[in-house]
Amino acid sequence: MRVVRETKLFDLLILLSYFCLEFGTAIDTITTTKFINDPETLISNGGDFKLGFFSPTNSTYRYVGIWYAKVSASSVIWVANRNNPLKSLSGALTISEDGNLVVLDEQEKIIWSSNITGSVFNSSAQLLDSGNLVLQENNTGTIIWESFQHPADTLVPKMKLSTNVRTSKKVQLTSWTNQFDPSIGTFSVGIDVFNLPELSIWNGSSRYWRSGPWNSRVFIGIPSMNSVFLDGFSLIDDQEGTFYFSFAFSNESILSNFVLNAQGNIVQNYSNKGDNWEVGWVALETECDVYGMCGAFGICNSKSSPICNCLVGFEPKNIEEWNRGNWGSGCVRRTPLQCERLTTGGEEGKKDAFLELKMMKVPDLVDWSSAFEDKCRDQCLENCSCIAYAYDAGTGCMSWTRDLIDLQEFSIGGVDLYVRVANSELDRKEVDVKVVITITTIVGTLFLAICTFSLWRCMAKRKARKRKTREILSLNIEQAYAKFPGQSKLEDSMNQVRLQELPIFSFEELASATNSFHQTNKLGQGGFGPVYKGKLLHGQEIAVKRLSRSSGQGLEEFMNEVVVISKLQHRNLVRLLGGCVEGEEKMLIYEYMPNKSLDIFLFDPSKQELLDWTQRFQIIEGIGRGLLYLHRDSRLRIIHRDLKASNILLDEDLNPKISDFGMARIFGGNEDQANTNRVVGTYGYMSPEYAMGGRFSEKSDIFSFGVLLLEIVSGRRNTSFYHDEQAMSLLEFVWKMWNANKIAALVDPMISEPCFEMEVLRCIHVGLLCVQDFAKDRPTVSIAISMLKSEIVDLPRPKQPAFTATQIATDTASQCNKSGCSINNVTVTMVQGR
Structure with a gap:
């Protein structure tokens, strides 16, 4: 009996455990x-x-x-x-x-x-x-x-809105009928794609609001969106016809969602866990946010009265309705365009001009092209159907051939829009301006007369100082060329012309801008000398590189940088704004990059998560475009010779710009390769033929680009392996993992998402092709970019890379013991990152 009871008790416990598990x-x-x-x-x-x-x-x-x-x-x-x-x-x-x-x-x-x-x-x-x-x-x-896949009115993190442009299938939010009735209401929100993707709210079949085009980071029609970029907004084109929009906040302790309410407005709610909801942002803040409030060619500004006005060169289509505050009929052109008059057999007059409108929400129905900023205007001017254009660094060249609808003027953000008008309309505007200027001039004449003499004396002194500066610069350039006889005379004459155009700053201006070069304004320190942040009187922020008086190599770097970069213009190259030479002071002035350099984001664990894969790939593409410009697209072929993460600066939108041209060299004529007895650069980034033999070419920069690409993918600094003598270099580590088919071990955990796996693997493959031992095996930058963008589908198998970092360090130590630190009779100068 006892055994039976124990058996039954055991069975009961098993049954209870089963139910608990269930x-x-x-x-x-x-x-x-x-x-x-x-x-x-x-x-x-x-x-x-x-x-x-x-x-x-x-x-x-x-x-x-x-x-x-x-x-x-x-x-x-x-x-x-x-x-x-x-x-x-x-x-x-x-x-x-x-x-x-x-x-x-x-x-x-x-x-x-x-x-x-x-x-x-x-x-x-x-x-x-x-x-x-x-x-x-x-x-x-x-x-x-x-x-x-069947949402109601709320978008939560990781949920995706989508549109397939081929099948017209959409995943979108639909509003409740009202706050007491969740049945499907009249409003919906989803992705619209007319050449460029954007978000739209629809009231039935009528558009009610639009976000403006996506520029790979933000919607450019939402000026406040720049401040919430780090909240993880993403819009992805799968290249098969489907566009996906989603968001995921980096701070998971904060709950957030976007709700399309019954009134047709998108409201962002957020809450610390356990608290009530608070409103963070709304799509429609003013009447101007309603789609097409001012009709065609009407511009809306919520801070003006009335809020709607016609563009310069346009007048209300229906003046009575317009005066009553009914602006829906919009505006019409007052004077036909010159190209339209020529088409209809009219007389030839002045060419059409463009009216510049600052900080604008660009119109609907945009056309897109791949033209760069300097070609975007010409492309529009040559097409009589083009009535406006705009350029955004992330979006590219935008133009419009239809009526300009949903124009809005912002107080912050937005894009500069250029509207085509008859030249006479701008003349008329200038006449109105001249009347104001004339009156102001008469009133101010007496004051100007009193100040003229003192200003004249000040300007004369300043002019003499700048003339003296140019003479010093010219003399130093001649000295620099004497040290580099390989530079062509054509380059010499071109750079002398460039030098005459280089803006000159006084020492007083720069001292004032940097608070007397105060330590709190110091951005960094390099071989050239310290770099300071400054702010000019008119508000422009600048970066000032000040030649260190103790720097033995700084003067050559200074002059070389003036020679090379004074007229380079590309969105992925840092821009030189001017120079200063007074006494022993020598300085270069650049545009200020608020996010400093790539290495700060890439190798700092607290900032790595800010660079998702989409952002990293955009940086890789930007560096490639800048390098392509230097090698092929600029008037002179330029070899950078010191491409590395600390020399890639990031602007406010994290767009990359190549900097530090103190070591760059210009190639002239059919020159493909050059030799030097003075090797400059940074170990780990130098190609083997340059580090060991002083030979440099485009393929030397490609090697550095490959190292940089692998650093971006892995999140590891190339020099991070050197603290342990038994450890391998980054290139050795990558090569070992590649051959062992363990590529996943290379990838930075911050970007290891399955949806990007193929793109990440392709980047590693291209990186290995760029760092191959022999220069002839490496691709050119144009081919590397095509490989990265999958325009070249089948990639060759990479050969073993050059493990220069550890090799050079070992060889250098060996030679130092025997012959005073020389490698194959080539002097090696190691320059650390700024």
């Missing part, structure tokens, strides 16, 4: 045998979301929905039976016989279904911690339906 695993899951009845709920595994039955405020109807579990004032993010509510408390959510997720009423009639096609006989539904309700086939784990 209960524990079913807490976030619905199966054919585990379902919920009103008012039961499910909760996601991490406790962030609940799924169950609810009634909206002032309503007795019942709906199945998902809402936040940890926020005091919870809000519903998804509703199943939006248009078919339950009228009693007897509803159930379960899995039907054909495998669909269904809502049943009290008579077990299906009032809502997931509606998957084909029968699935073994399925279950699970509420995930993202708020996504997924229906999956249990045998394979395949997701066959998910609530994120």
Whole structure:
């Protein structure tokens, strides 16, 4: 008897354990045998979301929905039976016989279904911690339906809005009818693609609001979006016709979502976990945010009265309606364009001109081209159908051939827009301006007369000082060329012309701008000398490189930089603004880069997460474009010779700009390669033929580009291996992992997402091709860019790279012991990062 009782007790414990296990695993899951009845709920595994039955405020109807579990004032993010509510408390959510997720009423009639096609006989539904309700086939784990693909009015992190331009299939938000009724309302929001993707709110079939085009970081029609970039907005083109928009905040302690309310406005809500919701941003803040408020060729400014005005050269189409505040009919051109007059047989007059409008929301229906900024204007001017153009660094060249609709003037942000008008219209505007100027001039004549003499004397002194500066610079350039006899006479004459155009700053100006070169304004220290942040009187921020008096190599770097970069113009090269030579002071003035250099973001664990893969690939492309300009597209072929992460500066939008041309060399004529007895650069980035033999060419820069590419992908500094004598260099490590088929070990964990895997692997492959031992095996920069962009599909297998970092260090130490630190009779100068 005792044995029987013990056996029964054991069986009971097993049975209880089984039921406990079933209960524990079913807490976030619905199966054919585990379902919920009103008012039961499910909760996601991490406790962030609940799924169950609810009634909206002032309503007795019942709906199945998902809402936040940890926020005091919870809000519903998804509703199943939006248009078919339950009228009693007897509803159930379960899995039907054909495998669909269904809502049943009290008579077990299906009032809502997931509606998957084909029968699935073994399925279950699970509420995930993202708020996504997924229906999956249990045998394979395949997701066959998910609530994120059928959203209601709320966008939460990791949910994707999408549009397929080939099939017109869309995943978009739809508003509630009102706050008490979750049935589908009149407003919807999703991605529109007319050459460039943007977000749009629709009221029925009419557009109600638009975000402006996406420029790979932000929507340029939302000026405040720059301040929330780090919140992780993403718009991806899968190259197969589908565009995806999503967001994911880096600070997961803050809950946030975007809701399309019943009034057609997008509202961003945020909450610290457990607190009530607060509003962070709304799409429509003023009347000007309503689509086409001022009609065609009308410009809206919420701070002016009236808010609508016609563009210069245009007048209201219906003056009576316009005066009554009904601006929908818009404006029409007052004077025909010159190219239109020529087309209709009119007389030839002055060429059309462009009216510049600052800080604008660009119009709807944009055309896009790959033209660079300096060609964008000419391209529009040559096309009589083109009536406006704009250029944004992230978007490229935009132009318009249709009526300009939805123009808005911002107080911050926006893009400069150039509208084509008849030349006479600008003359008329200038006449109005001249009247104001004339009156102002008469009033101020007496004051100017008093000041003229003192100003004249000041200007004369300044002119003499600048003339003296140019003479010193010219003399130093001649001395610099004497040290580099390989430079052509053509280059000499060209650079003398450039020197005459270089703006000259006084020492007083720069001392004032940098607070007397105060330590708090110091940005860094390099072989050239210290670099300071400054601000000129008119507000422009600058970076000032001050030649260190103790620098033995600084003067040569200084003169070489003036010679090389004084007239280079490219969006991926840092821009030289001027120079200063007074007494022993020698300085170069550059545009200021607020995000400093790439290495600060790439190798600082606290900032690495700010560079997602999309941003890193954009940086790689930008560096490639800058290098292509130096090698092929500029008037002179230039070899940089010191390309590395610390010499890649980042502007406010994290766009890369190549800097530090103190070691660059100009190639003339058909010259492909040069030799030097003075090797300058940084170990780990120098190609073997340059480091060991003093030979440099375009392929030397390609080697550095390859090292830089591998650093960006891996998040590891090339010199980070040197602290351990037994450790290998980055190139050795990459090569070892490549041959062992362990590429995943190379990739920075911050960017290891499956959706980018092929693109990341391609970058590693291209990086290895760029660092091959022999220069002839390496691709040119144009081929490397084509490989990165998958324009060249089949890539050759890379040969073993040159492990120059450890090799040179070893060889150098050996030679130092024997012959005074020389390598093959080539002097090596190691310059550290700024």
